[in-house]
Amino acid sequence: MDMISARELEHIKKYPNAKVISLGIGDTTEPLPDVVASSMANYAQRLSTPKGYRGYGEEQGSKELRKAIAERFYKDMGIKGTELLFGSNMSVAVQDPIFPAYIDSSVIIGQTGDVEKESGSYQNIEYMKCGPQNSFFPDLSRTARTDIIFFCSPNNPTGHAASWDQLEQLVKFAHKNGSIIVYDSAYAVYITDDGRPRSIYEIPGANKVAIEVSSFSKIAGFTGVRLGWTVVPEGLLYSNGFPVINDFNRIVCTCFNGASRIAQAGGLASLSSEGFKAVLSLVDYYKENAEILLETFDSLGLRAYGGVNAPYLWVHFPGSNSWDVFNEILEKTHIITVPGSGFGPAGKEFIRVTAFGHRENIVEASKRLRSLFSKTNEQ
Amino acid sequence: MDMISARELEHIKKYPNAKVISLGIGDTTEPLPDVVASSMANYAQRLSTPKGYRGYGEEQGSKELRKAIAERFYKDMGIKGTELLFGSNMSVAVQDPIFPAYIDSSVIIGQTGDVEKESGSYQNIEYMKCGPQNSFFPDLSRTARTDIIFFCSPNNPTGHAASWDQLEQLVKFAHKNGSIIVYDSAYAVYITDDGRPRSIYEIPGANKVAIEVSSFSKIAGFTGVRLGWTVVPEGLLYSNGFPVINDFNRIVCTCFNGASRIAQAGGLASLSSEGFKAVLSLVDYYKENAEILLETFDSLGLRAYGGVNAPYLWVHFPGSNSWDVFNEILEKTHIITVPGSGFGPAGKEFIRVTAFGHRENIVEASKRLRSLFSKTNEQ
Incomplete structure (x- = not known):
């Protein structure tokens, strides 16, 4: 950029x-719905009153908002929400092309090896080519096993929303390889074709292999307000049988003190019927x-x-x-x-x-x- | 907890x-000043108007707010602000006792080695004992060299605000060892004794060895609003002569998309005269x-x-x-x-x-x- x-x-x-x-x-360029902006304005204003003042919130986010997200986006998939970070010593696969933050953050935590001058590719990253030639879905029979598979659908930049069949292949591939899919569904609300899943958890078995990350940025125009969430299913286990959510929760509680209460008030209002x-x-x-x-x-x-x-x-x-x-x-x-x-x-x-x-x-x-x-x- | x-x-x-x-x-328990809450409320409300809507902000924070912080807290020290994160392969020293987040985050990024059962100490952390016996300042002649020294003053939990002389010793020690001090001044505004520095940059030479992290949480009651900053002086260099701020800026721009604009509006209002x-x-x-x-x-x-x-x-x-x-x-x-x-x-x-x-x-x-x-x- x-x-x-x-x-x-x-x-x-x-x-x-x-x-x-x-x-x-x-x-995003268009104004927030009044009900959303007002909700944040009221929350902020009430912070100046003895009754309305609140200090630290729950590190994982307010119960009410987590419930609203689960009901609005993960109905009948049995899901709760927290936030994202990853540790060390992991191998990574990404779609090619893809929004560069996945690769850049992997570079920053030192998981990518050196860059090859000519192609601009990193040695330790598995690039999963996606283009018109393969309906924007990688040939998994030629994809190496990695610990983590970043997958963004609808994709930034290609705008491709993966089909049911494609995501089923991806989930099977992760099961076979013991990989964790980090599924970015930030643009899911733009899917109007009902044949395409809006969440990875619509695919049976995904709750054993996938983390889903999402955000209010492109849903509700929160690019400047800042609010996102991560779903880490309880059924997602490391190879030693230990639940990923326990570590994830520890990271969230250690490194964050929760999202802004004002932004959360806005998030909640944007999930109300109005x-x-x-x-x-x-x-x-x-x-x-x-x-x-x-x-x-x-x-x-x-x-x-x-x-x-x-x-x-x-x-x-x-x-x-x-x-x-x-x-x-x-x-x-x-x-x-x-x-x-x-x-x-x-x-x-x-x-x-x-x-x-x-x-x-x-x-x-x-x-x-x-x-x-x-x-x-x-x- | x-x-x-x-x-x-x-x-x-x-x-x-x-x-x-x-x-x-x-x-914190007391309500926000009205001027601060109103400023956030107005900012939030204006997001519902075509003229008032804003998307992504600057990753490093708004120019106006960075200037206000520099003028309010770092006058005549020549300083700008961004945010904090660290990479891999570093050795760490902390005060003992200390707020556990420094140690826990070092554990999470895998820099601490194993914990010793009896003492509860981590093998690769240098604990700098601080108590009544040494005026809450470590004996640096017995402190091992580390890459990073976390230092919090006024200290959480001891409430000790380091003296001018103590911080001068610390800065000299970092210079001698090529260490970077990460100085947490979150409670600096509670210092009323003018003999004690409110910023590490009051000590000559600190801008070559210290990063300062701070927050509006305890200054302005923003524990639920969420807003903090980091100072990385341009004169702070790695041993190869490369400025730390370049890497830091890259991390901020890659891993964050800036702090909430609403919270920043509140931060700015809390630094106005009123x-x-x-x-x-x-x-x-x-x-x-x-x-x-x-x-x-x-x-x-x-x-x-x-x-x-x-x-x-x-x-x-x-x-x-x-x-x-x-x-x-x-x-x-x-x-x-x-x-x-x-x-x-x-x-x-x-x-x-x-x-x-x-x-x-x-x-x-x-x-x-x-x-x-x-x-x-x-x-």
Whole structure:
């Protein structure tokens, strides 16, 4: 992202009067539902009264909120929530392309070995290539066994929501290998195709092999409020039979003192009937943005993946280099995107386009893209 | 703390009508200043408006708040702020006794070796004994060199605020050994004795050897709001000459997406002139509590340390076992304290008493303690 910001600054200097539109960083843009904002405002205001003041909360989060999450997102799957961290000496597999935080955090805790200069790959990471050629799901028969498998669905950046069949394969693979899946479902609420699971726990047996991490960021526009959760099922055991949740709970209680009570009040309000209805209509708004962008690329004969069950589009420019495409789009349309190579070696012919944005910017971006690529096509 | 909670539950079962007072966990009890709560409430409410909505903030925290902290707490020391995390393969020294989170987090990242059954000490941790015998400051001539030295002043649990001379010795020691001091100044605002530094950076040369961590929890009653900061001076270098702040910044930007914007709005308000005046009067309130408790123990002929430049009292019961003292006080006065042995081997003859509490509870606790120990003394 640093390189993109640098390019953006350079561009603004070169074209000081250009109206730059960012379809780059996946950041929410629309206001919070009033019921959610009011709930946090009231909670904050009451902290100035003797009756309303509260100090430390439960490290794992309030019982009420944990219950609300379990009921809203894990109904009939029998699940509770805490938060995420990992220890040492583990091998790691990731999708390629993938949001870089999984790899970067593995690098920081020293689990990745050296980077190979040419490919930009880390030696000790198993890259699971996902692209149009394999329906964005890795060939598990050629995937090495690892302790941890990071898996994000709907995927950032490809926008692919894994099918029931794909996730069943993944869970079987983890069972066979004694691996733990860390399943990132931060965009699950964008799934409208009922044939695709919203939680890994919809797959039988997943509660013995998977941790699920999620967040209010993209559900309820909490990118600036900050609130997330992790599900560690009691049935998830180490090879010695010891439950993972005990260690996880210890880490949470030692390293955190709980999430902000104000943010939790907002999270709770966003899961109430009124709040969740408002939240879903925001999700619809971003999904309509995605549709506008999908139609744009379609009409230009460009192949865009994702954007249906996810707020991201993954646009293919066969034979091109993603930084060249990024630069051309920026130079000629003043639109920021993200070059796919930033998400891993498999992203080198793609750019990621986000559907988070005000409608007028999305419509304007669509107009500029049509103008650019219809010209390009005519050449 | 789990054992204390268990004992509390047991006690409530045994005495269902007792009015239990907790002088155990160090949690703030008084309402936030209105200017602080209103600021957070307004920020939260404005998130529901198109103009007021904000997504991701700067990973390192808002420029405005970082500037306000630098001006309020590090004037003329030339300092900026971020957040804390550590990597692998480091040796660690801690004060004994000390708040257990330093040791527990070192255990979790696998840096401590095995625990010795009898003493409860970890093999690879250098325990720096601090007690009345050495003015609560370790004999550095007998302290082994380590990569990291955790140092908390004013100290939790002893309430000792290190003197200028003591911190000068510590900084020299770190320079000589190439160690990094992680200096926890969470209670610095409780220091009223001007002969004692409020920041490690008051000591010349500290900016080459020390990271300082702090928090709004005990300054502004943010235990439930959650907001803290870390100072990593640009002059702090690894032995290869590479600045620590670059790595630290990378960790913050990779593993966090910034602190809650609402909490930051509250932090900023608590550092405004009006806010900080209100905050200091809360600090005074807790300090008066500490004075009441100090007088109580004094008048009973019990030696209590701390409580002057800190919200904690560290009460000595020579020859006793801290759990026995804890149990006796609970049994006979229905007051929860913390047995000193929970803070390390050097705490075994002490209990920690917190000054955080409503005034009427502190006064009532004082009365009960007087009644218990004047009887004990008569025997």
